[in-house]
Amino acid sequence: MRKTKWTVFLSLILVLSIFLSACGGGGNNNAGEGGNEGGNAEGGEGKSEQVLNLLESAEIPSMDTTQATDATSFNAMNQIFEGLYRLDENNKPVLGMAADEPKEEEKDGETVYTFTIRDDANWSDGTPVTANDFIFAWKKAMNPDSLSQYASMFGTAGIKNANAIITEGDPLYGKVDELGVKAVDDKTLEITVTQKVPYFKSLLTFATFYPQPKDFVEKQGDKYALETDTMLYNGPFVMSEWNHGDGWTFEKNPEYWDNETVSLEKVTYKIVKDVATGVNLYETGKVDRAGLSADFVDQYKGNEDFVTRLEPTMFFLRLNQKNEALANTNIRKALYLAYDREGLVNVLLNNGSVAAKYFVPKEFAFGPNGKDFREFAPDGFLADKGAEEAKAAWEKGLQEIGKDSVDLEFLTTDTELASKIAEYAKEQFQTKLEGLNVTINKQPWKQFLELETAGDFDISTGGWGPDYPDPMTFLYMFETGADYNRMNYTSEKYDKLVSGAKKETDLEKRWKMMQDAEKVLIEEDFAIVPTYQRGTASLMKPYVKNYFLHPFGADTSLKWVKIEGK
Amino acid sequence: MGRYIGGRVVSMLVTFLIIASLTFFLMKLLPGTPFNNQEKMSESQIQQMNEKYGLNDPVPVQYVTYMTNLFKGDLGVSFQQDGRSVTTIIGERIGPSAYLGFQSLLIGTIFGLLLGIIAALKHNTFLDYGSMIIAVLGISIPSFVIAGMMQYWVGVKWGMLPVAYWEGFEYTIMPTIAIAAAVTATIARFMRTEMLEVLGQDYITTAKAKGLTSTAVVIKHTIRNASIPIITIMGPMVVALMTGTLVIEQIFVIPGLGEKFVSSIMTNDFPIIMGTTLFFSILFIVVILVVDVLYGIVDPRIRLAGGK
Numbered sequence: 001m002r003k004t005k006w007t008v009f010l011s012l013i014l015v016l017s018i019f020l021s022a023c024g025g026g027g028n029n030n031a032g033e034g035g036n037e038g039g040n041a042e043g044g045e046g047k048s049e050q051v052l053n054l055l056e057s058a059e060i061p062s063m064d065t066t067q068a069t070d071a072t073s074f075n076a077m078n079q080i081f082e083g084l085y086r087l088d089e090n091n092k093p094v095l096g097m098a099a100d101e102p103k104e105e106e107k108d109g110e111t112v113y114t115f116t117i118r119d120d121a122n123w124s125d126g127t128p129v130t131a132n133d134f135i136f137a138w139k140k141a142m143n144p145d146s147l148s149q150y151a152s153m154f155g156t157a158g159i160k161n162a163n164a165i166i167t168e169g170d171p172l173y174g175k176v177d178e179l180g181v182k183a184v185d186d187k188t189l190e191i192t193v194t195q196k197v198p199y200f201k202s203l204l205t206f207a208t209f210y211p212q213p214k215d216f217v218e219k220q221g222d223k224y225a226l227e228t229d230t231m232l233y234n235g236p237f238v239m240s241e242w243n244h245g246d247g248w249t250f251e252k253n254p255e256y257w258d259n260e261t262v263s264l265e266k267v268t269y270k271i272v273k274d275v276a277t278g279v280n281l282y283e284t285g286k287v288d289r290a291g292l293s294a295d296f297v298d299q300y301k302g303n304e305d306f307v308t309r310l311e312p313t314m315f316f317l318r319l320n321q322k323n324e325a326l327a328n329t330n331i332r333k334a335l336y337l338a339y340d341r342e343g344l345v346n347v348l349l350n351n352g353s354v355a356a357k358y359f360v361p362k363e364f365a366f367g368p369n370g371k372d373f374r375e376f377a378p379d380g381f382l383a384d385k386g387a388e389e390a391k392a393a394w395e396k397g398l399q400e401i402g403k404d405s406v407d408l409e410f411l412t413t414d415t416e417l418a419s420k421i422a423e424y425a426k427e428q429f430q431t432k433l434e435g436l437n438v439t440i441n442k443q444p445w446k447q448f449l450e451l452e453t454a455g456d457f458d459i460s461t462g463g464w465g466p467d468y469p470d471p472m473t474f475l476y477m478f479e480t481g482a483d484y485n486r487m488n489y490t491s492e493k494y495d496k497l498v499s500g501a502k503k504e505t506d507l508e509k510r511w512k513m514m515q516d517a518e519k520v521l522i523e524e525d526f527a528i529v530p531t532y533q534r535g536t537a538s539l540m541k542p543y544v545k546n547y548f549l550h551p552f553g554a555d556t557s558l559k560w561v562k563i564e565g566k
Numbered sequence: 567m568g569r570y571i572g573g574r575v576v577s578m579l580v581t582f583l584i585i586a587s588l589t590f591f592l593m594k595l596l597p598g599t600p601f602n603n604q605e606k607m608s609e610s611q612i613q614q615m616n617e618k619y620g621l622n623d624p625v626p627v628q629y630v631t632y633m634t635n636l637f638k639g640d641l642g643v644s645f646q647q648d649g650r651s652v653t654t655i656i657g658e659r660i661g662p663s664a665y666l667g668f669q670s671l672l673i674g675t676i677f678g679l680l681l682g683i684i685a686a687l688k689h690n691t692f693l694d695y696g697s698m699i700i701a702v703l704g705i706s707i708p709s710f711v712i713a714g715m716m717q718y719w720v721g722v723k724w725g726m727l728p729v730a731y732w733e734g735f736e737y738t739i740m741p742t743i744a745i746a747a748a749v750t751a752t753i754a755r756f757m758r759t760e761m762l763e764v765l766g767q768d769y770i771t772t773a774k775a776k777g778l779t780s781t782a783v784v785i786k787h788t789i790r791n792a793s794i795p796i797i798t799i800m801g802p803m804v805v806a807l808m809t810g811t812l813v814i815e816q817i818f819v820i821p822g823l824g825e826k827f828v829s830s831i832m833t834n835d836f837p838i839i840m841g842t843t844l845f846f847s848i849l850f851i852v853v854i855l856v857v858d859v860l861y862g863i864v865d866p867r868i869r870l871a872g873g874k
Contacts, residue, residue, distance in 0.1 A: 062648035069603035246821035446598025
């Protein structure tokens with residue numbers, strides 16, 4: 001009897017250990033290989049191994065160009081697909097699938113661009129990229145059934161009928177064949193625009209404007225772009241491995257028309273969510289670039305690998321004018337002036353972020369004269385005013401609303417950084433504005449969005465990154481009744497300037513109107529309190545050359561990257 | 567025994583249905599949409615998406631649809647990863663979690679039992695105190711602290727083991743230690759207490775009086791009897807460890823299930839929340855049954871209902 005019980009116990013252990021060893025077998029294959037990659041390939045003169053190892057903080061949600069909405073997807077797509085143009089080192093659109101600059105023809109107030117697609121533009125299976133592949137992908141995105149969130153980009157580009165096709169109730173709604181694009185023959189693509197926008201070519205570098213291999217996609221059906229073998233590639237790289245939840249690998253695409261320019265043979269991506277882990281992987285040479293959080297910046301500042309980058313992403317506070325106090329311009333002005341942004345960016349963020357008293361970011365949009373949009377007010381509005389003026393405005397405002405104290409709820413998200421920033425803002429406001437009491441309301445992201453959309457807040461934290469390289473991608477947000485105008489701001493003057501700029505064909509005038517609009521938004525109405533323009537700090541190995549970063553669309557281009565002197 | 571297990575399986579099914587229903591309705595209380603990029607979607611876009619995915623239907627209708635699909639074995643597709651099914655996602659992530667869980671459990675149990683037994687047999691000596699200090703440390707230092715320190719010192723500074731990733735046995739060592747520390751500590755303390763209690767029992771005195779060697783007394787009578795309660799705590803521990811731990815998976819970049827579970831809740835990925843919850847509950851229900859059956863086998867004093 002006794003023996004049987006022990007046998008049961010022992011056999012359980014045995015079963016467990018069999019299970020363990022069975023599991024262990026599978027993962028072992030790459031171990032040896034992985035060990036060599038990061039380490040010492042020194043000595044070889046100029047013949048460095050052309051392998052780049054990178055990190056991403058999230059899984060790729062979608063590789064279907066009509067469905068993607070996030071930075072990770074756009075970034076991956078830019079390496080393995082290509083549109084008519086792609087962004088170069090200076091963020092200028094350079095020819096991609098297009099063989100030449102298009103022929104332009106004006107008639108009846110419309111402009112027709114005729115693009116010729118390269119003869120040597122092929123998909124990775126050797127079949128040619130045709131004009132129909134572009135039209136197929138674009139109409140797929142425009143089709144209301146596909147619910148493509150970026151379908152509005154076709155309208156932004158001024159393409160004929162694009163807005164009507166995605167507007168419910170319009171006679172053209174859903175009629176994708178009415179879109180102003182036409183395949184004249186296999187290699188000739190005509191795009192008709194009803195409004196010429198200055199950033200037209202830049203838009204064509206965006207993922208929604210990529211082609212998709214029509215026959216192949218139709219054959220794959222639901223499975224298209226779910227795995228590496230259900231996609232075809234026309235960019236500098238192909239995706240050779242995709243381990244969902246773990247990472248993915250790109251390899252040089254021999255079918256790419258410009259493959260002579262591409263140096264990298266292989267790029268690996270691993271999904272790493274923990275910043276400290278990323279730094280440790282960097283230190284052991286496993287990865288060539290790692291992002292830093294504020295607590296690591298002090299440790300690495302001054303290190304030769306330390307790099308910062310200013311992104312065109314803006315953070316700001318929405319002041320809800322449904323609140324009686326916040327409906328008062330002087331109260332809003334006081335909040336705008338009381339906030340010390342230097343302390344925020346230098347101490348709390350400490351990552352290359354810049355204090356912002358403006359809403360259209362620096363180093364982002366360049367006007368008809370080639371100058372930065374920000375040049376008309378480089379330091380923002382009322383840059384030299386501070387706590388004293390804030391106090392004056394506050395007292396005036398209180399008088400106007402006939403109160404001596406104000407309670408405001410500050411809605412924010414529950415991440416560590418958001419909490420710190422909220423505490424900072426609360427302290428700034430309460431110490432400088434007497435009689436102000438701020439209560440912080442921290443909510444998980446999804447709940448935060450619900451409350452904000454419903455207008456259920458007094459002050460809320462907002463962030464915005466551009467969808468196309470033009471100030472309008474920021475300024476349209478706060479037109480009266482616009483989707484992102486969640487703070488009940490309404491100004492006829494502002495609306496007139498923004499809608500005017502949308503239609504204006506004189507680029508100089510248009511530029512001026514947008515600058516005036518920003519001035520109204522901030523210096524006259526104090527509709528929002530901009531706080532900072534985001535910077536990011538990273539470590540990057542000095543042997544990684546030509547790693548180009550872009551302010552909109554995909555973050556990076558790996559086409560030109562070289563490993564030198566590793 | 568057969569009848570007992572049969573009855574238990576029926577009640578397990580009922581439990582499962584209750585869990586599935588409760589989770590479904592609780593999940594519907596989560597604020598916000600399950601869509602990526604919600605912050606940039608307009609009201610009408612959200613409405614269209616809701617319509618497409620049946621999220622505008624009344625909750626009872628959604629419930630019936632969900633349960634019907636569930637019985638057909640269809641758990642749906644993830645909202646966060648275009649068109650990938652829940653079963654595929656769980657399938658590709660359970661491997662690393664289960665492997666790491668079993669390995670930590672095995673190591674933790676072996677060391678825990680050893681420490682506990684030594685501590686009890688050498689009661690009130692420095693070995694006892696030493697073991698218990700280890701146990702207290704193992705419980706009170708959070709696993710992410712152990713993990714972070716190991717990663718920095720063993721991985722970066724001494725370069726003895728890979729810092730992170732999941733590519734072979736040497737990659738499993740540090741995460742295993744980080745998880746096993748708490749297991750060791752729990753089992754050691756438990757074992758020590760049980761051993762001390764058993765050592766004071768009359769039957770031990772009897773065994774000694776019979777003239778058994780002290781080794782025989784310890785192995786045959788003390789350890790065996792003291793092990794019975796260990797089975798109780800092992801049950802939930804198996805499930806907890808097998809289903810993965812968010813923190814360890816994030817620190818060591820392990821593509822496991824724990825991370826997916828937490829992130830699905832953060833992003834309202836309804837089908838994944840349901841899928842993982844149901845998967846965890848099935849595991850749990852089955853493990854509880856196994857524990858109860860094992861009891862009957864290991865300890866003849868415990869009679870299972872119906873089995874005579």
